Amino acid sequence: MKASTRKLILPGTIVALIIATVILAPVLPLQDTRGMDIPHRFAGPSAAHWLGQDEFGRDVLSRLIWGGRASLFIAVGSAVLAAIAGTALGLLGGYFRGAVELFTVRAAEIILCLPPLLLALLVVTILGAGTWPLILALTILYTPNYARVVYAATQQVRGLDFVTAQRAMGTHPLKILVRTILPNVLPPLLVQMSLVVASAMVIESGLSFLGLGVVPPTPSWGLMIRAARGAMEVAPLLLVWPSLALAGTILTFNLLCDRLQSALDPRAVTAGGALWLRPRSREAKKPVTPVAAPAEAPLLEISDMSIAVHDMELVRRVSLTVRPGETVALVGESGSGKTLTGLAMTGLLPDTLRVTGGSAVYTTRDGTAVDLAKLDEEGIRKLRGDEISMVFQDAAASLNPVLRIGDQLGEAIQAHHQISGEALQKRILDLLRHVGIPDPERRHRAYPHELSGGQRQRAMIALAVANNPRLLIADEPTTALDPTIQAQILQLFAQLKKDTPGMGMIFVTHDLAVVAEIADRVTVMYAGEVVEEGPVAEVFARPRHPYTAALISSVPESGAERLTAIPGTVPSPRNMPTGCRFAPRCGFATAECESRSPKAEHPAADRVTRCFRWENVT
Numbered sequence: 193m194k195a196s197t198r199k200l201i202l203p204g205t206i207v208a209l210i211i212a213t214v215i216l217a218p219v220l221p222l223q224d225t226r227g228m229d230i231p232h233r234f235a236g237p238s239a240a241h242w243l244g245q246d247e248f249g250r251d252v253l254s255r256l257i258w259g260g261r262a263s264l265f266i267a268v269g270s271a272v273l274a275a276i277a278g279t280a281l282g283l284l285g286g287y288f289r290g291a292v293e294l295f296t297v298r299a300a301e302i303i304l305c306l307p308p309l310l311l312a313l314l315v316v317t318i319l320g321a322g323t324w325p326l327i328l329a330l331t332i333l334y335t336p337n338y339a340r341v342v343y344a345a346t347q348q349v350r351g352l353d354f355v356t357a358q359r360a361m362g363t364h365p366l367k368i369l370v371r372t373i374l375p376n377v378l379p380p381l382l383v384q385m386s387l388v389v390a391s392a393m394v395i396e397s398g399l400s401f402l403g404l405g406v407v408p409p410t411p412s413w414g415l416m417i418r419a420a421r422g423a424m425e426v427a428p429l430l431l432v433w434p435s436l437a438l439a440g441t442i443l444t445f446n447l448l449c450d451r452l453q454s455a456l457d458p459r460a461v462t463a464g465g466a467l468w469l470r471p472r473s474r475e476a477k478k479p480v481t482p483v484a485a486p487a488e489a490p491l492l493e494i495s496d497m498s499i500a501v502h503d504m505e506l507v508r509r510v511s512l513t514v515r516p517g518e519t520v521a522l523v524g525e526s527g528s529g530k531t532l533t534g535l536a537m538t539g540l541l542p543d544t545l546r547v548t549g550g551s552a553v554y555t556t557r558d559g560t561a562v563d564l565a566k567l568d569e570e571g572i573r574k575l576r577g578d579e580i581s582m583v584f585q586d587a588a589a590s591l592n593p594v595l596r597i598g599d600q601l602g603e604a605i606q607a608h609h610q611i612s613g614e615a616l617q618k619r620i621l622d623l624l625r626h627v628g629i630p631d632p633e634r635r636h637r638a639y640p641h642e643l644s645g646g647q648r649q650r651a652m653i654a655l656a657v658a659n660n661p662r663l664l665i666a667d668e669p670t671t672a673l674d675p676t677i678q679a680q681i682l683q684l685f686a687q688l689k690k691d692t693p694g695m696g697m698i699f700v701t702h703d704l705a706v707v708a709e710i711a712d713r714v715t716v717m718y719a720g721e722v723v724e725e726g727p728v729a730e731v732f733a734r735p736r737h738p739y740t741a742a743l744i745s746s747v748p749e750s751g752a753e754r755l756t757a758i759p760g761t762v763p764s765p766r767n768m769p770t771g772c773r774f775a776p777r778c779g780f781a782t783a784e785c786e787s788r789s790p791k792a793e794h795p796a797a798d799r800v801t802r803c804f805r806w807e808n809v810t
């Protein structure tokens with residue numbers, strides 16, 4: 193069972209129990225909710241009356257259950273009706289825009305101008321107190337909330353390529369709305385639902401409390417709170433039961449909808465919800481006791497590290513070593529696991545992903561060895577941005593759009609060093625100058641959108657090197673740039689390497705020309721595995737894995753006689769071949785390759801290949 197589905201069990205069971213109890217109220221052996229017993233008014237809990245008796249001697253437990261039936265019926269009923277109406281309005285307004293938007297979403301928004309309780313009071317006063325007028329009032333009240341959420345989500349989804357593609361294919365708008373857009377707007381809808389149920393229960397209780405909701409003697413939680421308030425000093429417990437029931441039910445509904453959202457949204461990277469409700473995977477890890485690293489220890493030694501999402505392995509038994517001052521290029525086609533390997537080193541893997549095996553031993557500045565795969569959140573946070581830094585591909589998305597570049601740099605430095613005022617300002621300007629941003633005295637006040645693509649990437653590199661990291665992980669830092677800027681950024685990396693002799697670098701790329709220019713060693717990944725490793729010059733001159741050889745001959749500048757494309761595609765993690773993962777695309781593959789997974793072989797002292805037939809590869 194998926195982890196996100198498992199998390200539904202607890203809140204789902206509690207909500208199911210609550211609903212079953214209130215639905216089964218007529219058949220449960222409950223006492224009469226109206227049966228008075230004046231001599232025993234305000235009596236405490238007893239064997240006959242588990243939660244005691246109220247101001248008329250009526251049984252509190254049965255009134256609580258019947259009261260819940262009324263409250264939940266009103267809250268859930270109005271939430272569902274409002275969801276149907278609001279979703280329809282939001283979908284139509286968001287998809288068709290123009291006049292349709294005016295008569296749907298905008299018209300519904302007029303309701304938002306009125307204070308909610310006053311509006312509910314108005315409807316109830318016109319229609320009279322009772323369950324159905326209350327449901328109608330709450331439905332009118334909450335419809336615009338849904339309409340706005342669905343409208344915003346529809347607008348967002350409407351502009352995405354897959355919707356445009358469907359429109360281009362001539363699909364009927366109604367079909368696009370129901371089949372494509374609705375499932376995509378469902379997660380925010382569910383969150384809204386949980387908020388509305390909670391809010392409707394509070395308003396229902398409030399109106400019943402004011403005598404405008406459920407009509408006595410029918411019990412409701414609002415009425416019970418109102419009655420108990422008068423007798424608070426004599427029987428405080430009478431106030432506790434309905435309040436507890438109200439708070440508990442609202443919280444459980446919120447939790448269920450929150451988790452339902454995570455389970456339904458395949459894009460959800462976190463379990464969502466308030467921080468205290470989230471799984472605390474990393475936080476739950478025990479702090480790692482640092483041990484002294486052996487002399488001559490590499491900066492980073494990843495051994496047999498695997499990464500999985502639920503029970504599907506995405507990265508399998510990856511090993512990689514970075515020595516001080518060395519640049520290791522991580523290459524491979526899209527989806528080979530390069531980014532995940534880099535993210536695991538900074539503890540930035542999406543919450544649904546886990547390092548499931550192996551180790552990544554990093555030697556810190558003070559000579560201790562820590563396993564990054566086992567470090568708790570606090571431990572990794574101390575290293576991140578200080579000892580280990582990351583440069584991402586898309587600087588525009590990775591820089592904070594509402595903070596000036598200089599302020600972002602200041603924050604990055606202050607996260608690890610106590611420095612402020614002029615000293616900080618000087619450091620910021622030096623950094624900007626160092627990464628080649630012209631006129632830093634003026635440019636440090638610029639927002640990211642005011643910089644060119646190349647300058648933004650330079651600013652991002654400045655952020656990464658702000659605290660002189662010892663390990664820099666660059667994830668395709670030049671892919672989004674045009675070729676001239678790419679060359680400049682590569683030069684900047686080469687310069688940084690020269691200026692910081694001990695700094696190790698992992699350079700993720702799929703461009704072999706970049707590898708030749710920047711790296712000392714290269715690690716080739718394919719379908720989540722390392723297939724070849726060695727010094728760049730040697731690997732390029734004599735690849736020992738058919739995949740590396742194929743990659744090299746698919747590069748125009750490689751000097752290959754003929755440019756060849758690698759046939760086929762990378763297998764999906766769900767459908768990995770049983771033997772060698774490259775076998776289905778490999779011209780050297782034999783029956784053995786298809787049945788057995790090759791082990792790491794060492795064609796030379798510092799070379800590794802995962803191929804049975806490496807001797808035949810030229």
Ligand SMILES: Nc1ncnc2c1ncn2[C@@H]1O[C@H](COP(=O)(O)OP(=O)(O)OP(=O)(O)O)[C@@H](O)[C@H]1O
Pocket residue numbers: 461501506524525526527528529530531532533542544545702765
């Ligand atoms: N959050 C996630 N949930 C599930 N699978 C994921 C997640 N992130 C990545 N993957 C899968 O893990 C595999 C490796 O992804 P990764 O991003 O590391 O590849 P990559 O080599 O960096 O590719 P690219 O060059 O396109 O960035 C891919 O099959 C990808 O679909």
